[in-house]
Amino acid sequence: MNPAQGATLSEICADIKVSQIMSKETVFIKDTDSIEQIIELMASNPYHIYPVLNSEKELVGVIDQDNILELLFFERSQRNHHTHLMATKALSEKASSLMVHHPMTISFDANFFDAADLMIKHHIDYLCVVRDKKLEGIISKSDLIKKIFKLRGK
Numbered sequence: 001m002n003p004a005q006g007a008t009l010s011e012i013c014a015d016i017k018v019s020q021i022m023s024k025e026t027v028f029i030k031d032t033d034s035i036e037q038i039i040e041l042m043a044s045n046p047y048h049i050y051p052v053l054n055s056e057k058e059l060v061g062v063i064d065q066d067n068i069l070e071l072l073f074f075e076r077s078q079r080n081h082h083t084h085l086m087a088t089k090a091l092s093e094k095a096s097s098l099m100v101h102h103p104m105t106i107s108f109d110a111n112f113f114d115a116a117d118l119m120i121k122h123h124i125d126y127l128c129v130v131r132d133k134k135l136e137g138i139i140s141k142s143d144l145i146k147k148i149f150k151l152r153g154k
Contacts, residue, residue: 018111022137029041031055049062
């Protein structure tokens with residue numbers, strides 16, 4: 001459906017696939033990267049989230065800026081954050097130990113509302129878009145809002 005045929009915004013969005021609006025150009029971290037490589041990558045790229053890929057280019061986790069700051073300044077965190085897992089991560093030197101395992105993902109073929117519903121339900125700002133365990137891109141709330149803005153302008 002298109003706006004010329006009198007379709008509502010909801011009807012149009014239902015026909016939009018995640019793959020049409022996701023960011024395809026992703027900067028990723030290899031699961032073997034060191035903390036120094038991760039910090040260098042973050043310092044030179046403006047993103048908040050970095051997918052972690054294994055040697056087969058499969059998505060295995062994510063690392064975000066909050067994770068890195070929390071780990072770098074572990075001794076300053078509140079005592080209730082001093083869990084065994086956090087202590088282990090604070091001593092880690094590789095992405096595979098630092099990353100958040102099992103990131104929120106969405107299928108390449110999912111639609112606009114599938115992505116919006118997941119983000120709202122889980123209070124997250126992005127989803128990793130996957131096809132056959134491989135990272136295809138990232139979709140964010142910002143991507144969804146930009147698409148709605150364009151559609152409303154027509």
